[in-house]
Amino acid sequence: MDAATKTLETGTRELTYAQAIQEAMAIAMERDERVFLMGEDIGVYGGAFQVSGDLVERFGPERVMDTPISELGGAGVAVGAALTGLRPIFEFQFSDFATLAMEQIVNQAAKMRYMLGGAVSVPLVMRFPAGSGTGAAAQHSQSLEAWLGHVPGLKVVQPATPEDAKGLLLAAIEDPDPVMIFEHKLLYKMKGHVPEGHYTTPIGKADIRRPGTDLTIVATSIMVHKALEAAEKLAGEGIEAEVIDLRTIRPMDRRTIIESVCKTSRLLCVYEAVKTLGIGAEISALIAESEAFDYLDAPIVRLGGAETPIPYNPDLEKATVPQVDGIFAAARDLATGVR
Amino acid sequence: MTGKAKAGTASANGRNLPFIYRRYDHAQLREALRKMHLIRQFEEGAEESYMRGLIHGTMHLSIGQEASAVGMCMGLSNEDQITSTHRGHGHCIAKGADVKRMFAEFFGKTTGYCRGRGGSMHIADVSTGNLGANGIVGGGIPIAVGAALTAKKLKTGNVVMSFFGDGANNEGAFHEALNMAAIWKLPVVFVCENNGYGMSTSVARSTAVKDIADRAAAYDMPGVIVDGNTLSEVAEASQQAIDRARAGEGPTLIESKTYRYRGHSKSDRNRYRSKEEIEEWMNSRDPIALYEAELMEFGIIDRAGIEAIHDEVEREIAEGIEFAKQSPAPEIANLEKYVYTEPA
Numbered sequence: 001m002d003a004a005t006k007t008l009e010t011g012t013r014e015l016t017y018a019q020a021i022q023e024a025m026a027i028a029m030e031r032d033e034r035v036f037l038m039g040e041d042i043g044v045y046g047g048a049f050q051v052s053g054d055l056v057e058r059f060g061p062e063r064v065m066d067t068p069i070s071e072l073g074g075a076g077v078a079v080g081a082a083l084t085g086l087r088p089i090f091e092f093q094f095s096d097f098a099t100l101a102m103e104q105i106v107n108q109a110a111k112m113r114y115m116l117g118g119a120v121s122v123p124l125v126m127r128f129p130a131g132s133g134t135g136a137a138a139q140h141s142q143s144l145e146a147w148l149g150h151v152p153g154l155k156v157v158q159p160a161t162p163e164d165a166k167g168l169l170l171a172a173i174e175d176p177d178p179v180m181i182f183e184h185k186l187l188y189k190m191k192g193h194v195p196e197g198h199y200t201t202p203i204g205k206a207d208i209r210r211p212g213t214d215l216t217i218v219a220t221s222i223m224v225h226k227a228l229e230a231a232e233k234l235a236g237e238g239i240e241a242e243v244i245d246l247r248t249i250r251p252m253d254r255r256t257i258i259e260s261v262c263k264t265s266r267l268l269c270v271y272e273a274v275k276t277l278g279i280g281a282e283i284s285a286l287i288a289e290s291e292a293f294d295y296l297d298a299p300i301v302r303l304g305g306a307e308t309p310i311p312y313n314p315d316l317e318k319a320t321v322p323q324v325d326g327i328f329a330a331a332r333d334l335a336t337g338v339r
Numbered sequence: 340m341t342g343k344a345k346a347g348t349a350s351a352n353g354r355n356l357p358f359i360y361r362r363y364d365h366a367q368l369r370e371a372l373r374k375m376h377l378i379r380q381f382e383e384g385a386e387e388s389y390m391r392g393l394i395h396g397t398m399h400l401s402i403g404q405e406a407s408a409v410g411m412c413m414g415l416s417n418e419d420q421i422t423s424t425h426r427g428h429g430h431c432i433a434k435g436a437d438v439k440r441m442f443a444e445f446f447g448k449t450t451g452y453c454r455g456r457g458g459s460m461h462i463a464d465v466s467t468g469n470l471g472a473n474g475i476v477g478g479g480i481p482i483a484v485g486a487a488l489t490a491k492k493l494k495t496g497n498v499v500m501s502f503f504g505d506g507a508n509n510e511g512a513f514h515e516a517l518n519m520a521a522i523w524k525l526p527v528v529f530v531c532e533n534n535g536y537g538m539s540t541s542v543a544r545s546t547a548v549k550d551i552a553d554r555a556a557a558y559d560m561p562g563v564i565v566d567g568n569t570l571s572e573v574a575e576a577s578q579q580a581i582d583r584a585r586a587g588e589g590p591t592l593i594e595s596k597t598y599r600y601r602g603h604s605k606s607d608r609n610r611y612r613s614k615e616e617i618e619e620w621m622n623s624r625d626p627i628a629l630y631e632a633e634l635m636e637f638g639i640i641d642r643a644g645i646e647a648i649h650d651e652v653e654r655e656i657a658e659g660i661e662f663a664k665q666s667p668a669p670e671i672a673n674l675e676k677y678v679y680t681e682p683a
Contacts, residue, residue, distance in 0.1 A: 036492070062492070068522070073481045073515025080485020083470060084420070086492060088485075103512070107475050108482060115461040116471060117454030118677035152678050176680035 013196060018051045018188040020162035021127075024169040025052070025089060027198050029059050032087060035173060036063040038078055039091030039127075048093045049129055049188050075101035075126070079109045082124035087173060094140045095128035095182060098148075109178040110153030124178040125169070131184040131222060131272055132321055138309035141317075143273035145182040145220075146282075149250040155179045155203055156250040160224035162192040164247060167201025175203060184222040184272075206253035208260070212242035214335045215266035218257055218283055220246045223270040223322060230327035239335045249279055254286055261292040266334050267300045272321045275304025301334050303327060357633075358575035359413070365639050369648070371413060371570060372634060375405040375627050376652045378429040381438050384656045385428070385445055385459070389605065393664070394445045398459040399426040403568075403600040406626030407532050408433040410573025411500060411595070414581045420468040420486050421500045422479030425460050426532075426599070427472030430502050435467035438659040448666035455669045456677060476537075477503060477510030480529070484516045487525035487584075498584045500528045500577075506537025508551045517558040517592065526584035528577065529592045532567060538603045539611040552594035560590050567597030568626040571633075598624070 015023065028035045036059075042052040043066040056064040067074040071092065078090040092098055098105065105126070112122050132141035149156045155177060159165040165183065172179035209224060210231050219227040224245040231241040242260050246252070261267050267287055269280035280302035287293060287300060303322040311317055332338075359368060382400045389398060401408065408429030412421070415434070423430040431441060436452065444451025445459055452464050463471035470486060473479040483501030490497040507513050508531055520527050531551050535542060548554060555562025563580070565572045573595060580591035598620040602609050609617070634640045640648075 068515070068518060070515035070519065072512055073484070073519055076478075076481020076512060076516065077485040077488060077519060080422075080470075080482035081488050081492075082485070083482065084486040084489040086489050103475060103478065104481065108473075108478055112471070113680065114677045115453060115457040116463050116465070116677075117452070117456045119453070119463065119465050120470075121680045155679075 013194060014191045015162050015194040016188065017162045017165050017183070017190050017192070018049060020166040020194045021051050021169055021183065022053050022055060023194070024166040024173075026055060026058065028087075028089075028170060028173045029063060031198065032173075034085065035087040035089065036065060037089050037091065038065045038067055038074060040067055040069055040093045042066060042091055047091060049185060051091070051127075051188065071097045071100035072104060075104035076108065078124055078126070079104050079112070079122060082109075082122045082178070083112060083120055087123050087125075089125045089127065089173065091127045092129070095130035095144055096139050096142050098128060098144060105148065105154070105180070106151050110151045113177070114153060121176045122178050123176050125172045126178070126180050128180065128182045129185045129188075130182045131186060132310045132317055133186045135312065135314060135317065137312040141310035143182070143271075143305065145180070145249055146273055146278045148180045149279070153178065154250060155248070156182065157203055157248045158182045158184075158221040159201075159247065160187070160221050160245050162190065162194045164201050164207075166194055167199055168203065168247065170198060171200035171203050174200065179203065182221065186222055201247070204248045204251045204253055206247055206256040207245045208242060208256065209245045210241065210243040212240035213264060214240045215268060215331055216242045216244060216257070216260040216264045217268045217270060217327070217331060218244045218246055219270040220249065220279060221272065223272055226322065226324045227270050227327055229324045230331055233324075233328050234331055234335070237332065239332060241331055241335075246279070252282070252286070254290070257283060257286060258290045258292045261287050262295045265295045265297040267296070268303065268327075268331050268334055269300070270303045270322050270327055271305075273305050274307060275302055276307065278304055280304050298334055298337065301330055303330055357571035358578070359571040360637060362574070362578070363413070368634060368639055369644070371409050372627075372630060372640070372645070373648050373652060374409045374433055375570075375630065376648055377438065377655065378405045378408060378432045379627060380652050380656045381432060381441065381659075382428055384660055385442070386601075388445070388660060395447070396458055397605045398445070399604050400601040401426045401429040401599060403620060403626065404532060404534060404597045405429055406570040406630060407567040407573055407595045407597050410570045411502070411530050411577045411593075413574045414578040415468070415498065415500060417467055418495070419498045419500065419581075420470055420483075421502060422470050422483040422486070423472040423502050424479065424504055424507070425472060425474055425476070426504065427462060427502070428459070431462050431464060431469050431472070434464070434469045436464040436469060438655060439662040440464070442659040442663035443666045446663040446666065447668065448663055449669050450662070450666040454677070477507035477512035479503065480507065480512050480516040481519075483527055484520045484525060487520065487527035488523065490526050491523070496585065498526045498528060498581050500530055502530045502532060504537065505531060505533040505535070505542050505546065505551060507531070508554060509545055517555075517560070517590070520590040521558040521560050524587065524589040526587070527590045528580040528584055529590060530577075531592065531594045533594055533596050534599045536603070536611065541611070550594060552592055555592035558592075560592055563591060563593045565593060565595050567595030568624050568629060570626065570630045597626075
């Protein structure tokens, strides 16, 4: 068991991240007749990542609906269903395929309520298996959450743990507005404590996974675990990193980040998506515009994905996104003043 | 074309009477005429207000297409839903919206259907089942299929009608949506209002098939062509499709062949079509003139009755514009309202 998972295991019952999502969907469908699943191969196949698993056997093909390979049309059907009284959970087989459905997500789902002056709402959940590390190369490995985070009208979350995967999904289903959930594919098999029954994790609230005083590391999704692992190593050198799991990128929990930076005076942002014009830029600007700016003792550091498509070769692929050693080195240099 | 019976060949008491004269009483037939006038005068009023600087932005007028909007909606109930297009004023009125609140929306006022946030291109009235015009060509088609999925799952008995233009039939959304509606046998009617041009590009230049209705074959649903300027033909094909949808037999694609007199939007210089072509449609195929001639021939209305409708509509339009002028503008402080649902 590595350091990261040890920190997270506080209870007894363990589920994988994928099982936690499946449990959330089952609970939601049990509680609310209007909730149903749509997606490609989510029925008898169980979903490309076995997230829906055998739900079709429990709830039937009417509520676990296989769609044709029609991301744009399927997303539009989900928007129309949400607009008229149902609560669809739409699974993209890979988050990359959101590019085929951007019209419905960005122009329709996100703006419908506003365009109609509040006359309607779109209680839609979309799930996006995202991220690299599976050898699937450039068109099946992207992290596009910042694209959608740029759109007013959407909420965008990135659960990092099984517990949050379940809690944020249940919160998303009960939310009156469209919520986009980016799930890292490498986390699906990660195990962790998951409370039984129904509970929600608040959207728009970050979580301090590890308190610390010497620097703040704001991380998203799988990078939370890498940051926690790096933080354990840093502790061995006497550096106490505070690790914030952002959890929601829109609306962002600005207060938690600002307060942490006021305390530590140093900020490192770690995320898998392409570094420029992304979440790190937003968090850096947030600090530059806030009272925390006056507390900074060093320039802000961003660690993000390389300016390249995700390559196939495993060594190249690994080099594309931040890893524990890189986070450790960047954090140590930031905390000790080495530039 | 369906509805072969034409006014000239029909006898007033015979079985060959066009569909609407068999289906609707005189008051309903006169109401259909009133709605066609209301659409035309609404758009003329909106155009004039735009010219006078009272409405900003742009708008897409459907003058010349009134029979299509009214005829398609005649068989729909208030609970049945529609999705519409950027050229959607006629659909909105045909479905039952109040022109006062439509004008108010065009004027950007809080009393508008969208509280001034949507304008012409996003006009909607969910209380009469209009889920909204749409600024994206083909954007409303999958949404209509989703609404039909709701109708099927919740067993509401509602039918959803999706309006779109000839341009949309070359969008992927059209094909994906028709396929899903067919495989799931959803209660939806697809209405392609073919006015000959997607902005400036003619159907002949943009579309591989001569008749868009032929595309229905690819999705194993009926494809029906109607003369979109003849109210009865439109209403008959629409009713058959609505009945089929409500009976759970699945979707239909109707191609309504019509024509818009005005340009695509306010930037159009009409360089892609001839004056003669426009005049030919206006002078010999005007949907309101055709319907009025039919009504008079069957003794359902006389010239004075038509004038009374015209005058009544004129008053309603003037009142609508006045209501819009007098309505309050949104407060800047409320700019970000309606982006998200406010906590209860």
